[in-house]
Amino acid sequence: MRTVSIVILVVLSVGNLTGCSSKERGAIPEISRSQFETPPDDIRNYRYCEIIPIFRVRATFYVEVYNTIDLNDCPADLWSALDGEALSALYGATDVKMNGPRFWVINEVSSDGDTATGKTVEFGGIEMVQRAVIETKLWEGAVGSRFYTENEVQRTTTYTYHAGSMVYELTSPVGEIFRMQSYAQIVDPSLTISDLDTLGDRLSLPTGWTFSAKILTQESKLVADGVAYVINDDLGNSYQKVTGGFAVSPIQ
Numbered sequence: 001m002r003t004v005s006i007v008i009l010v011v012l013s014v015g016n017l018t019g020c021s022s023k024e025r026g027a028i029p030e031i032s033r034s035q036f037e038t039p040p041d042d043i044r045n046y047r048y049c050e051i052i053p054i055f056r057v058r059a060t061f062y063v064e065v066y067n068t069i070d071l072n073d074c075p076a077d078l079w080s081a082l083d084g085e086a087l088s089a090l091y092g093a094t095d096v097k098m099n100g101p102r103f104w105v106i107n108e109v110s111s112d113g114d115t116a117t118g119k120t121v122e123f124g125g126i127e128m129v130q131r132a133v134i135e136t137k138l139w140e141g142a143v144g145s146r147f148y149t150e151n152e153v154q155r156t157t158t159y160t161y162h163a164g165s166m167v168y169e170l171t172s173p174v175g176e177i178f179r180m181q182s183y184a185q186i187v188d189p190s191l192t193i194s195d196l197d198t199l200g201d202r203l204s205l206p207t208g209w210t211f212s213a214k215i216l217t218q219e220s221k222l223v224a225d226g227v228a229y230v231i232n233d234d235l236g237n238s239y240q241k242v243t244g245g246f247a248v249s250p251i252q
Contacts, residue, residue, distance in 0.1 A: 028053065028064070028091055030119040035071045035127040044107050044165065045193050049074035049100030051082075051123050053093040059138045061094070066121055066128035074101055078125045087123065102182045102238075103193065105168065106222075108160040147234045148172075148206050150241070152227050159222040159240070166215055168196050170231070170239055173208030177242040178229075179222060184236035191235065204234050 039046055050067040068074045079101065087096040118130030134153075148170070159181060161167055168180040185191050200211030222240055229241035 028066075028121045031122050031127070033071070033120040033127060033129075037070060037072050039069065042107050042162070043104045043109065044162075046104050047073050047101050048104075049079055049098075049102065049126070049128075051087070051128060052097040052099050053087070053091055054095045054097070055092075056094045056138070061136045061138065063132075063134040063136065064130060065132040065134070066123075066130050068126060068128050071120075071127045071129060074126060076101075082124045082126075099184075099186065101185045103185075104182050105180050105193065105196070106159040106182075107162045107165060110158045110160075112156045112158075148209060148231055150229050150231055153224075153230050154227055155224055156226055157224045157228065161216055161220045161222070163216050163218045166197060166213055167220070168199060168213050168237075168239075169211070169242070170205075170233065171210045171212070178231050178239035179242050180237055180239050181222075181230075182238050184238070186236040188235060199235075199237070202235065 048067055048069045050065060052066070053064050055062045055064070082098060084096040084098050087093070118133075120127055120129050122128070132153075132155075161179075170178045170180075172178070180196070183191060183193065183196060197213040199213070203211060205211065222242065224240065230238060231241075232238045
């Protein structure tokens with residue numbers, strides 16, 4: 001498996017849970033869930049956060065992904081009080097990535113197959129559910145350090161974009177299209193969904209890459225049947241590779 005960039009570890013993905021035991025790599029205590037929130041039917045611009053501890057056992061990194069979806073809306077005051085270095089020391093992790101706040105730009109999501117959820121944990125009053133454990137090798141590079149680089153995320157999901165929704169896409173030098181699934185306030189805390197149509201003016205795009213914003217003329221589904229090919233830009237926004245045709249029209 002390729003190195004998985006932290007900012008694109010989107011929820012509802014389940015990776016390789018084998019390798020070593022959680023005791024061997026360190027463990028975050030499980031709690032009884034007490035926080036519940038029902039997301040809106042249309043999750044476009046719905047806020048969530050992730051905390052991603054990274055444990056190293058010999059030549060292997062175990063990347064655990066926890067997020068707030070279905071539990072809470074990642075309260076801003078509690079989130080801002082969290083410190084990744086303090087969490088690393090507390091749990092004996094190599095690193096802890098604070099992946100959020102993030103906001104969906106899809107309208108609906110469904111999951112199937114091996115996609116599942118795990119234990120509930122708590123960070124500074126924010127409960128989260130484990131969504132993935134992803135295994136990478138030491139020689140595959142630093143986790144979370146590569147932008148505009150395709151990564152494999154094991155999940156079975158369908159993202160639905162409604163007709164009339166604006167979509168944001170990156171096109172690679174060889175013509176591959178990656179559609180945004182969520183935007184982030186990690187690098188720029190002031191970024192909002194209304195800023196995304198001109199995002200290309202702010203990105204440090206590699207040679208040959210282009211950014212575009214378009215309006216869908218009909219409903220569109222982005223399907224990952226076991227694996228999604230995902231990249232992130234240099235502002236922390238995440239995109240999944242488009243593997244089918246979509247009806248779009250340019251911005252007027």
